[in-house]
Amino acid sequence: MTTIDDQEVPMRVIERPAWSAKETSEGPQELLERSGTPDEEILREAGGVLRLPDGHVLDAGQIDVERSDDETMIINMGPQHPSTHGVLRLMLELDGETVLRTKSVIGYLHTGMEKTGEELTYVQGATNVTRMDYLSPLHNEAVFSLATEALLGVEIPDRATWIRTLMLELNRVSSHLMWMATNGMDLGSTSMMIFGFREREMVMSFFEKTTGLRMNNNYIRPGGVAADLPDGWEDDIDILCETILERTFEYDQLLTGQPIFRERTEGVGGLLAEEALALSVTGPLLRSTGVPWDLRRTMPYLAYDQLDFDVLVGTYGDNFDRYAIRLGEIRESIRMIRQILEKMPTGDYRVQDPKVTPPPRGRIDSSMEALIHHFKIFTEGFKVPEGEVYAAIESPRGEIGCYIVSDGSSKPYRMHIRGPSFVNLQVLPLLLRGGLMSDAVACISSVDPVMGEVDR
Amino acid sequence: MGSRDANGNSIGDSSVSDLALGELNDVSHAGGVGVDQVLFPTREAYHGLVLRLKESGFEMCADLCAVDFLTHPGRALPDGIRPERFEVVVNLLSLSQKRRVRVRVQVPESDASIASLFDVYPGSEAMEREAYDLIGIRFSNHPDLTRILMPEEWEGHPLRKDYGSGRVPVQFKETPGPR
Numbered sequence: 333m334t335t336i337d338d339q340e341v342p343m344r345v346i347e348r349p350a351w352s353a354k355e356t357s358e359g360p361q362e363l364l365e366r367s368g369t370p371d372e373e374i375l376r377e378a379g380g381v382l383r384l385p386d387g388h389v390l391d392a393g394q395i396d397v398e399r400s401d402d403e404t405m406i407i408n409m410g411p412q413h414p415s416t417h418g419v420l421r422l423m424l425e426l427d428g429e430t431v432l433r434t435k436s437v438i439g440y441l442h443t444g445m446e447k448t449g450e451e452l453t454y455v456q457g458a459t460n461v462t463r464m465d466y467l468s469p470l471h472n473e474a475v476f477s478l479a480t481e482a483l484l485g486v487e488i489p490d491r492a493t494w495i496r497t498l499m500l501e502l503n504r505v506s507s508h509l510m511w512m513a514t515n516g517m518d519l520g521s522t523s524m525m526i527f528g529f530r531e532r533e534m535v536m537s538f539f540e541k542t543t544g545l546r547m548n549n550n551y552i553r554p555g556g557v558a559a560d561l562p563d564g565w566e567d568d569i570d571i572l573c574e575t576i577l578e579r580t581f582e583y584d585q586l587l588t589g590q591p592i593f594r595e596r597t598e599g600v601g602g603l604l605a606e607e608a609l610a611l612s613v614t615g616p617l618l619r620s621t622g623v624p625w626d627l628r629r630t631m632p633y634l635a636y637d638q639l640d641f642d643v644l645v646g647t648y649g650d651n652f653d654r655y656a657i658r659l660g661e662i663r664e665s666i667r668m669i670r671q672i673l674e675k676m677p678t679g680d681y682r683v684q685d686p687k688v689t690p691p692p693r694g695r696i697d698s699s700m701e702a703l704i705h706h707f708k709i710f711t712e713g714f715k716v717p718e719g720e721v722y723a724a725i726e727s728p729r730g731e732i733g734c735y736i737v738s739d740g741s742s743k744p745y746r747m748h749i750r751g752p753s754f755v756n757l758q759v760l761p762l763l764l765r766g767g768l769m770s771d772a773v774a775c776i777s778s779v780d781p782v783m784g785e786v787d788r
Numbered sequence: 789m790g791s792r793d794a795n796g797n798s799i800g801d802s803s804v805s806d807l808a809l810g811e812l813n814d815v816s817h818a819g820g821v822g823v824d825q826v827l828f829p830t831r832e833a834y835h836g837l838v839l840r841l842k843e844s845g846f847e848m849c850a851d852l853c854a855v856d857f858l859t860h861p862g863r864a865l866p867d868g869i870r871p872e873r874f875e876v877v878v879n880l881l882s883l884s885q886k887r888r889v890r891v892r893v894q895v896p897e898s899d900a901s902i903a904s905l906f907d908v909y910p911g912s913e914a915m916e917r918e919a920y921d922l923i924g925i926r927f928s929n930h931p932d933l934t935r936i937l938m939p940e941e942w943e944g945h946p947l948r949k950d951y952g953s954g955r956v957p958v959q960f961k962e963t964p965g966p967r
Binding site: 357358359360361370372373376438439442444446447609610611612613614623625630631718719720722724731733735737739745746748750754755757758787788 | 824847848849850851853855856859860863864877879881883886888890909910911912913914915918922931932934935936937938939940941946947951
C-alpha cells in the first residue's frame with residue numbers, strides 16, 4: 333500500500349505510475365526518442381561533430397537519423413553503474429547490442445564549487461578547488477595558485493617552483509596508475525586493479541608524509557607551497573621511482589602484449605584528430621589521435637622548460653593508443669622526477685612577501701605585529717588587484733584552466749574552472765557510436781572522467 | 789572558402805592569421821592584463837569574429853563561461869564598450885601558433901541571449917549549457933539548451949550575484965511549502 337495525496341492506493345511493482353517515474357526524471361536533459369528530438373541534436377548524439385559552415389555534413393544519408401523509434405531501445409546506464417567511475421549516467425539508444433546514440437546526463441555530484449569559490453578568500457580557495465578533480469588534487473591547486481599569482485604579480489622562489497613540479501608529476505603518476513587500475517577492472521583484469529592501487533599507495537604515502545594528507549592536500553597555495561619537503565625525501569623518491577618504473581614493465585607483460593586485452597582495445601573507440609579538436613578534447617585523448625599537444629611542452633609553466641621529456645602521441649586514436657600513452661606517461665613522469673631530484677635548488681619554499689605569506693610560527697609567539705599579521709591573513713585574506721586572468725596547465729586528463737575575475741577584494745569575484753573531463757565527456761557519443769554495448773564500458777574508461785570535476 | 793577543411797588548411801598559415809587578427813584589432817578593442825590577447829566585440833559581431841578567428845588558426849574553443857557583473861559594474865573596459873550586466877568569456881586556443889585569445893562579449897540583462905558557437909566549435913556545446921544553467925544566458929541556435937548540472941525543475945541560476953547563497957533554501961522535490 334502506498335499513499336498518494338493522503339489516499340491509500342494498492343500498488344504493484346510493475347505498475348509504475350507517472351508520478352513515480354517523475355521522481356527520478358531529468359526531463360529534457362535525458363536522451364529522448366527520435367521523434368521528439370531535433371535533427372541537429374540527433375546528429376550530435378549519434379556522434380556527428382564535424383560541421384562545415386555550409387552544413388553539408390548534415391546529410392541524413394551519412395547518419396541513420398530516419399530510423400523509427402520502435403526499431404530501437406533506449407536504456408539507462410548509471411548513475412550507479414560500477415564502470416561509470418562515479419555518478420555518470422549514460423543513456424544509450426541500442427539496436428540489438430549496437431550503440432546508436434549516446435547522451436550523458438551529469439550533475440549528480442554538483443555541489444556548486446564555483447559559487448563556493450566566490451565566498452572563500454584566495455587563502456581558502458585552494459582548499460575548495462582541490463576537491464574538484466579528486467584524483468589529481470594538486471593540479472587543481474596549482475592552476476588556481478598560478479592564476480592568483482598572475483593577478484598578484486608575485487614571483488615565487490625557485491625551490492617552490494621545483495617542489496610544485498615534483499608534486500605535480502608524482503600526482504600524474506598516481507592518477508595514471510589509478511586509471512590503469514580501473515581500466516583493467518573494466519576490461520576484466522582484476523590483477524591490474526590490485527597492482528594499480530598497490531603502486532598508487534606508494535605515491536599516496538609520500539603525499540601523506542609531505543602534505544599531511546593523502547588526497548585534497550591543499551599543499552600548493554598562492555605564494556608557494558605549504559611546507560618544505562620532509563627530511564630524506566630524496567631516498568623516498570628514489571625507491572618510489574625505481575619500484576614503479578620496474579612495475580610498469582610488469583604491466584607490459586600483464587596487459588600490453590596480452591591478446592585478449594589487445595583484441596578488446598585495438599580499433600575500439602577510434603577518434604580522428606579533426607574530431608578531437610572540434611570537440612575541444614585535450615590531454616591523452618587528443619594526443620592519442622596524433623596531435624602533439626601537451627601544455628608542458630607547448631606552453632611551458634613552472635619548471636617544465638628545463639626538463640627533458642618526450643610528448644607521447646598515438647596513431648589511431650583508439651583505446652589501445654590511450655592506454656599506451658598513459659602507461660608511457662608514467663615512465664616519462666618518472667624520468668622527469670629523477671631529473672628534478674638532481675636539479676632541486678635550495679632556498680625558500682614560499683615567497684617572502686608579507687602581503688601573501690603568513691609570518692613563521694616562531695615569530696608569532698614573540699611579536700605582536702606578527703600575530704596580528706597572521707590573524708589578518710587567515711581571517712581577511714589578502715587583497716588581489718582588479719583584473720581577470722586565465723591560467724591553464726596540463727592535468728592528467730587534459731587542459732585544466734582557471735579563469736578568475738577579481739574586483740580588488742580578498743575573494744574572487746568569479747572563479748571558473750575549465751574541467752578537462754567535463755569537456756572530454758562530449759566525445760562519448762562519437763566513441764560509442766556503432767560499437768558494442770560491452771565496448772562502451774572500455775570507451776568510458778578510456779576517457780578517464782572524474783565526476784568530481786565534471787560536476788564541480 | 790567553400791573547400792576549406794575544418795582545420796587542415798588553416799593550420800600553420802601564420803601570415804593569414806596575423807593579417808586577420810590585425811584587422812580584428814581595428815574593428816574591436818584589444819587590451820587586458822596577462823599574455824593573452826583580449827578582444828571585445830559587440831554582441832552582433834561576436835559570432836562572425838569567432839568564425840574568422842577559427843579560420844585564422846584558432847582550432848579549439850578551450851573554454852567558455854559567463855560572468856555576472858551585477859555588483860561590480862565599474863570594471864575596466866576599453867573606450868566605447870558599454871558595460872552590461874553579463875559577460876560571456878570565450879578562450880580560444882591556437883595549437884599551430886601556440887597562443888590564446890580571449891573574447892569578452894557584453895550581454896545586457898534585458899535580453900540575456902547570444903549566438904551559440906555550436907556551429908563553429910561543436911565542443912562548446914556542454915560549456916554553453918553550463919553557462920545557461922548557472923548564469924542564465926540563452927544561446928540561440930544551440931541544439932539542446934537544457935540545464936546540465938542542476939536538476940531540470942530548478943528555479944533560478946545559481947551563479948548570478950542576486951541568487952544569494954545561504955539564503956535560498958535548498959530545493960528538493962519533497963520540500964514542503966513555498967520556496
